[in-house]
Amino acid sequence: MSEASLRALELYCGIGGMHYALKLCGLENAEVIAAVDISPLSNAVYRHNFPGVLHMEKGIEGLSAGELDRLKFNLLMMSPPCQPFTRVGLKKDIEDPRTKSFLHLLSVLPKMTNRVTYILLENVKGFEESRAYKMFCETLDQLGYVRQGFLLSPKQLGIPNSRQRYYMLAKCSQLGFDKKWYKSKQPILKSLPEDIKLQLLSSSCPVGLQTTSGSSDTCQPLQNFLEQSDSTCENYELSKDTTERYLSVMDIVSPSSTGSTCFTKSYGQYIEGTGSILNLSPNNNNTTASCDRKAQHYKLRYFSPREIANIMCFPKTFYFPETITRKQQYRLLGNSLNVHVVAYLLKLLVTQ
Known part of the structure; x- marks a missing residue:
């Protein structure tokens, strides 16, 4: 299958992270021909940014094999609900009602007459x-696919954010390839093999950010992703009482920091474990041990939704409708993915 004729179906599309990854990974004539999600809020954002795409607001379990066949897609991209598997959840797995749509998809794929060439899953x-x-x-x-799983974080590709996710790449075995990292008997790699890591790090970032060369532990500073306006500082500043x-429980970083913790959907509502807090004090005293911290040493603010979108490598052309509140923006971003990582994996999937 030529990369010039990629027709992608984006399931559980959310706010369009995988769509942006496909646009930005450098594959010619690749397009998203349809997107599906059940969330009205995320769908409003998706339609706002991709008004020309066939968009279906429905549950995946409402899709039949015939309906999928009629879409004539050869690349399936999906990010099924993660709550049944997350470490802070109940881990009810397939007994969780939120896995119903994914299990339906697994039952439908063998019934399709059109064999999908490429599959990318994130969770x-x-x-x-x-x-x-x-x-x-x-x-x-x-169904005869060869597959490879990855546990990857943006920090491995020079992005200053810890957001480890599991990715599965699968190709129709009829294509014929012998790359050593496609080994179905070894489905999970804790990190990228050296040859692939060096290939990714030496390439230009598809979203317009300069990747590091050499060690994957070397990341860009957060200042490359920040808004510089005074209004941002004022609107997102933490109160003295907060x-x-x-x-003592904050993860405090400075503009010169080369790392940040995972931003969750509860960022802006809760402090502990939801994402890093930015210190704009001239002293940048973020290295002080938590037990020795004094409030007067800090000038703290939240990262804005636009800054989190930057860190997650959404392009500048991405934006929220005015009707989406700040709380909703944080929630939607917390449920999304890193565009930079997915873009590289898509290119790896199709071109290797």
């Missing part, structure tokens, strides 16, 4: 230990 760390994962692998094996109350 949280922990999915690879689930029964849903085992069923997914069994379905791929039954600073004093939660200072």
Whole structure:
């Protein structure tokens, strides 16, 4: 299958992270021909940014094999609900009602007359230990795909953010390839093999950011992703009371920092474990041990939704409709993915 004729179906499309990854990974004549999601809020953002794409607001379990065949896609991109597998959830796996749509998809794929050429799946760390994962692998094996799993974080590609996710790449075995990293008996790599890592790090970032060369531990500073306006500092500043109350549990970073913690959907509502806080004090005293911290040493603010979108490598052309509140923007970004990582994996999937 030529990369010049890629027709992608984006399931669980959210706010369009995989769509942007496909646009920005440098594959010629690749297009998203349809997108599906059940969330009205994320769909409003998707349609706002991609008004020309066939968009279906429905559950995946409402898609039949015939309906999928009629779309004539050869690349399937999807990010199924992660709540049944996340470490902070109940881990009910296939017994969680939110896996119903994914299990339906697994039952429909063998019934399609059109064999999808490429498949990319993204989910949280922990999915690879689930029964849903085992069923997914069994379905791929039954249909004759070769597959490879990855646990990757943006920090491995020079982006200053820890957001480890599980990715599965699968190709129709009729294509014929012998790359050593496609080994179905070794489905998970804790890190990228050296040859692939060096290839990715030496390439130009598809979203207009300069990647590092050499060690994957070397990341860009956060200042490359920040808004510089005074209004941002004022609108997102933490109050004195909030600073004093939660200072000991904050992950505090400075503009010169080369790392940040994972931003979750609860960022802006809760402090602990939801994402890093930016310190704009001239002293940048973020290295002080938490037990020795003093509130007067800090000038703290939240990262804005636009800055988080930058860190997650959404392009400048991405924006939220005016009707989407700040709380909703944080929530939608927390449920999304890193465009930079997915773009590289898509290119790896199609061109190797």
